[in-house]
Amino acid sequence: MFDNLTDRLTSTLKKIKGQGRLTEDNIKETLREVRMALLEADVALPVVTDFIEHVKNGALGQEVQSSLSPGQAMIKLVQAELVKVMGNANEKLNLNAVPPAIILMAGLQGAGKTTTVAKLGRWLKETQKKKVGVVSVDVYRPAAIKQLETLANSLSLDFFESDVSQNPVDIAQRAIDAGKRKFLDVIIVDTAGRLHVDEDMMAEIKALHAAIKPIETLFVVDSMTGQDAAITAKAFNDALPLTGVILTKADGDARGGAALSIRHITGKPIKFIGMGEKIDALEPFHPDRLASRILGMGDMLSLIEEMEQKVDKEKAEKFAKKIQKGKGFDFNDFLEQLQQMQSMGGVASMLDKLPGINSVPKAMKEQVNDKMLARQIAVIQSMTKQERRYPELIKGTRKQRIADGCGQELHNVNLILKQFQMMQKMMKKMKGGNIANMVRGIKNNVRGMRR
Structure with missing residues (x-):
């Protein structure tokens, strides 16, 4: 994960370790290489510009402790800024609602949204001990409904049936009513995806959101699309009150542009990160831990x-x-x-x-x-x-x-x-x-x- 970025940053920061102290010249040279590493990782330019400015100010200011070597000081500053860019701390799901708490999942086709619905349901069931139901309102792709049913059955999640002849709002409301009768804690609603953002899609999901009033509205996005992921997330956030983002396919992303751009561009936290195809490959997103991994420090x-x-x-x-x-x-x-x-x-x-x-x-x-x-x-x-x-x-x-x-x-x-x-x-x-x-x-x- 993020191998290219890790290699570039660690090799860049390694060079400054041999310096006797931090000077304006070696700070400038190091930050030039850090900037190139971030741009090559497809991090959005405004994010890179702010990142470099903050690290530069820290390196030249009072934040550098005399007890630290130049390499340690710069690594500490870069790590702190990486954490800040990605959101400082893990933001948990808000399930503080009269049961069932409704989670609405949005995203483009191909981002892994339906699989992520099942992964999130499994995570809630196994780690949070919640009774979870799932429903698909994707009336354009019968295969998506069938896929969710298969996954739900394999994980012993409650699945609410739907049909392409039905209206998405009606499907969701019936599922919520049934969930109340079953005393479920959470219902996750899988919405239709498109190949690109369009007016019809946004109108439909806005109407659905207004009707079911979810406590969480999560945007599912493919991390391998880089800063385009952040741009798409912003388009959705402009139309919907998103509460968070789930990054998928991060295990195959050698760059890291999406993880480092989304929070800055949308103002919304990344709440989960998908780390593989397996059904348990979904982790809560911890910016401090990911920053350590990006800098080659691991995540014990x-x-x-x-x-x-x-x-x-x-x-x-x-x-x-x-x-x-x-x-x-x-x-x-x-x-x-x-x-x-x-x-x-x-x-x-x-x-x-x-x-x-x-x-x-x-x-x-x-x-x-x-x-x-x-x-x-x-x-x-x-x-x-x-x-x-x-x-x-x-x-x-x-x-x-x-x-x-x-x-x-x-x-x-x-x-x-x-x-x-x-x-x-x-x-x-x-x-x-x-x-x-x-x-x-x-x-x-x-x-x-x-x-």
């Missing part, structure tokens, strides 16, 4: 929160006790850890949150991916129970049999044996060998992982 808080939500605590505690007692680390343990990594969004999601991961060569990081994780799991599952328990048995013909059993080359089996040995050594050095400790060791082990 989000990683810890994911662990708390997705890791099987009972299994983790059992595993930790086993390691603490010196009972050894076998392939059953390794398999369990890999499966837990999968449940947390895979390798890429975790690596992105580790501090200092940008110092690992890009070619190496690209080799450590979710396909590799799936191959590792397949190799272990091809082993016998005895081989998993006693890895030292895996030699010669056993290796070939394992490779044949999972349809992989022999070198893949040799590779996972090598990785396993690295994990064994790491676990021996740990007092608590749980998933958290495993994550801390991933960065050091990246160099040992190959396709």
Whole structure:
């Protein structure tokens, strides 16, 4: 996520670390490169101009502490300004309404709006313990209605049926009435998307908004459209009283222009960020955490929160006790850890949150991916129970049999044996060998992982 921006900013700020102190000249040179990095990331020009001005004033003023090195001082200033541009702090959903609280979702076609409705419903149900209903008023695309129904059923959300022959306002009001009878806490209304902003679309959604009076009106936008995302969000905000924005497809966005432009241009907070196609790949948007990730400092808080939500605590505690007692680390343990990594969004999601991961060569990081994780799991599952328990048995013909059993080359089996040995050594050095400790060791082990 935002790899290009991260690379440019970290390399730029690294140059000033070797300076003895901050001077007008090295500040000017550094900010020139920061400006270029932001423009290349497709950040809107007014945002870049204000950003550079604020950092410059801070660097030349009293904000630079004498105890900090020039590099630390500039990083601190840039980080603070990144946080400020994106909104200072996470702004939570406002559900303070007579149930059901209504959330209206708006956006252009292709932004991932319908999927985001389901993701938000899952998030509310699982993390906020809310009873959630969803309804689609997209009477132009029957496939969108069917898609939402399928997603809702898979997540055990209440789905309210609709038909292309019905009026959007009538559909929404019937769903709200039914939601009251079911004592639902929240109803999310999925609206029609268009390929571009047009008068008919705006008139329809304005009428819908006036009729159902949502407590939250969220604009869903594709982050990969860069500053165009902010421009589109402003057009919607001019027509509707938006309460926030959800950025989608951020995992595929190497630039970051949308995240850094939307708040400045619309005045509305980014409340959630979509980090992948999986149904649980929706996170509350924390500007301070994202700023740290952009500067290559990682985001351990989000990683810890994911662990708390997705890791099987009972299994983790059992595993930790086993390691603490010196009972050894076998392939059953390794398999369990890999499966837990999968449940947390895979390798890429975790690596992105580790501090200092940008110092690992890009070619190496690209080799450590979710396909590799799936191959590792397949190799272990091809082993016998005895081989998993006693890895030292895996030699010669056993290796070939394992490779044949999972349809992989022999070198893949040799590779996972090598990785396993690295994990064994790491676990021996740990007092608590749980998933958290495993994550801390991933960065050091990246160099040992190959396709």
